[in-house]
Amino acid sequence: MSRRTPRSSRQRFAARAKAARLQAIRPLVGVLVGAIAVAALGWVVLASGVFSVRAVTVHGAHRMQSAQVVAALGPVKGQALLTLDTTELRHRVEQLSGVRSVQVSRRWPSTVSIRVVERTPIATVHRADGWWLVDSQGVEFGPAGPRPKALREVKLPAPGERSAEAARSAAQVLAALPAPLLSTVTRVEASSADSVRLWLSSGATVVWGSAERSAEKARILATLVHRRAHVYDVSSPSVVTTR
Numbered sequence: 001m002s003r004r005t006p007r008s009s010r011q012r013f014a015a016r017a018k019a020a021r022l023q024a025i026r027p028l029v030g031v032l033v034g035a036i037a038v039a040a041l042g043w044v045v046l047a048s049g050v051f052s053v054r055a056v057t058v059h060g061a062h063r064m065q066s067a068q069v070v071a072a073l074g075p076v077k078g079q080a081l082l083t084l085d086t087t088e089l090r091h092r093v094e095q096l097s098g099v100r101s102v103q104v105s106r107r108w109p110s111t112v113s114i115r116v117v118e119r120t121p122i123a124t125v126h127r128a129d130g131w132w133l134v135d136s137q138g139v140e141f142g143p144a145g146p147r148p149k150a151l152r153e154v155k156l157p158a159p160g161e162r163s164a165e166a167a168r169s170a171a172q173v174l175a176a177l178p179a180p181l182l183s184t185v186t187r188v189e190a191s192s193a194d195s196v197r198l199w200l201s202s203g204a205t206v207v208w209g210s211a212e213r214s215a216e217k218a219r220i221l222a223t224l225v226h227r228r229a230h231v232y233d234v235s236s237p238s239v240v241t242t243r
Contacts (some may be wrong), residue, residue: 051081054110063118063142064098072096073112081106089114097141122174123154123188125167136175138167155189166190169211173198176214179221201224209235 053076058066072093074085086104093102093114103115119141121133131144134154147153154170157163170190174182187199198206206221208214217234224232229242 013177021118051109053077053079053081053084053112056112056114057107058114058116058117060118064096064116068096069093069099069114069116073114076112081108081110081112082188083113097139099138100135121148121151122171123152124148125154125156127159134167134171136171138164138169138171139166150166152185155187156190162192166196169193170196172211173214176218178218178222181218181225184225204229205231207231207233207235213217213237 056070058069089104099116100119101117105113107113119135123134124131124144131147132140133142133144156166170188173196184201185198185203189197194210196208216237220234231243233241
């Protein structure tokens with residue numbers, strides 16, 4: 001049998017030195033590999049086109065055209081999905097008059113999803129350029145074309161801040177009316193936010209005043225209309241009059 005020759009102290013020192021060098025560079029190798037992996041991932045996500053926008057989906061658009069919503073976003077196709085500013089895109093879509101609210105989200109790997117809530121018309125107002133739709137917030141948000149017979153006419157001041165306040169007040173009043181009573185309203189006039197008047201199908205008028213305490217006024221009016229009168233004044237719920 002051969003006998004192993006013991007290593008010299010020089011050999012042992014060289015082996016330990018080599019092991020120490022390997023131990024020292026191992027973290028550096030790990031960092032380098034990690035950096036390469038991050039760079040490769042960044043290239044795939046941002047530059048390769050794999051995660052670029054290739055489609056835009058629109059949900060909730062009925063009165064509006066989906067193409068109108070997509071156009072409001074601007075040129076997003078081809079951009080990296082990760083770096084899209086969804087807040088800025090939401091603000092752009094919110095500028096559309098028919099949009100009440102909107103959500104913009106990413107759908108990996110390559111889709112921008114737009115979910116809109118449209119304004120719902122509850123009345124129409126006549127302006128110099130024709131009939132306009134009015135929603136439950138009192139916003140005049142789009143031309144109605146020929147006046148829709150199913151929607152009540154609201155008479156408002158000329159466009160401006162005063163008109164906007166009057167429209168909001170009129171919308172709040174209509175929203176407070178129970179369905180049976182609402183169905184008898186044929187026209188609304190709001191000369192200001194504090195002066196709302198209703199016309200009923202019976203020919204009677206209702207002096208409503210401001211939108212404050214509208215729920216209480218609606219309950220009182222629902223009882224009063226069973227009493228024949230030309231005018232019902234509920235502007236002050238504490239002192240109701242008819243004539």
